[in-house]
Amino acid sequence: MSLLIRGGTVVNADQSFRADVLCEGDKIVAVGPDLQAPAGARVVEAGGAYVMPGGIDPHTHMQLPFMGTTASEDFFTGTAAGMAGGNTLIIDFVIPGPNDAPLDAFKQWSSWAEKSAGDYSFHVAVTNWNETISEQMGVLTREHGVNSFKHFMAYKGALLVEDDVLLQSFTRCLELGAVPSVHAENGEVVYLMQKSLLAAGITGPEGHPLSRPSSIEAEAAGRAITIAGMAGSPVYIVHVSARETVEAIARARAGGQRVYGEILAQHLLVDESVYYDKDWKKAAAHVMSPPFRSKDHQEALWAALASGTCQTTATDHCCFMIEQKLMGKDNFTGIPNGTAGIEDRMAVLWSEGVRKGRLTPNEFVAVTSANCAKIFNIYPQRGVIQPGADAALVVWDPEASRTISAKTHHQKVDYNVYEGLTVTGIPAVTVSGGKVVYEKGELKVEKGAGKYIKRPTFPSVVTAQTLRNTLTAPKGVKREPVAAVTP
Ligand code: URQ
Ligand code: ZN
Ligand code: ZN
16 A cells, blocks of 8 residues: 655654655655655645654553553553544553563553554563563563663552662663663652641642652652662653753763653643642642642753753653542542643644744654654654654644644543643644554544554663773772681
């Protein structure tokens, strides 16, 4: 099946140029001016719109079992909603329980993901430490195309791992050529803060941000960066939400450490005032971790993207219906943490970022697709429009507008943190697997059409770091054996 996207302007992270794009099967085969459409080809007239690599969302949790319930969005509806927003790949999280074997959990998530409409990949969480886990991390990298492992420093009693696990797992990641990532919040302090807030009678959603201020995110991020420095591994900080965390990453990067930062589109626009809404349901709908912060953090996050201190954007798409949020109606610590965003991330970033001069169109491609592809080692298969790349792209209409609402979105959740926001710059056509899966506002998806995308490990990072470690290792001192002290 041939597909010719004609008359558009290709926008990659490094350059923009007028060109047609020809796809054969699930690959881009030609990019250039005045391409001929093969007989029987489907032709999409881009009419001057932008042709960009499909978005990659490196942080989603489809149908995640969490806090006594299960996220309402599944792999079919979630990947479909993402493609309605121009996103053509998710990297979701396999999260074994502390006593589960990672391989068993990987098989479980893989079976859930078989229904995906769009392409998917998996990070695997390390929620405990022992020989089996270390060994199975190797099997996951060698046999299953996993090259990234997640560590929660939050959620005491559920997912939290201590510093000793971080050091051992980061060291193992370096050995394997894999990227360790962290959810950086000091879970011990959060736990105690939650208890004292409840004891003081604060049980509403406003207790959530009060229990996890930006300082305990920055502290945990700094700790993870220090431990990665000891291990000699890279480290990827997910959902950076605070100015202090951006500063910690900038300091480490200035010192030559391989530290990456991810920013959620929600944290760029939504602020902590939502938690003080008189309507409990509206306040609870916004409970996620890290929480939404005061507005002054938002400029630091935009600057982090424009300056390259943080490289990727994501959504942490983890949906719970209002009915589920009511589990915490008498105690904010019972409100399942998570919000939606996969359908709106790219339009929000274009409308609030590019149109307001915070990002160039090329930087937009970098932070929504190319940088993620590079960090997780699937570039140029993904993240660029060029021959040989996957035919996973979006025809972007920079002048079209829509108003975001839970009443019209494709996400399986009954509220939207961007409710009522009008965005300018939206997908006209989304292509996945070389097929048109979204056009004229309509999804044309097929359950199970999504493919699992393997991500190879990074031997180069290992070699470079090992070399640096040996070069900087202190020389040993030759000493005479010390005679035992005679009593
Ligand atoms: O912490 C996460 O990333 C998961 C459990 C989603 N929930 C959230 O509040 N971010
Ligand atoms: Zn998290
Ligand atoms: Zn998450």
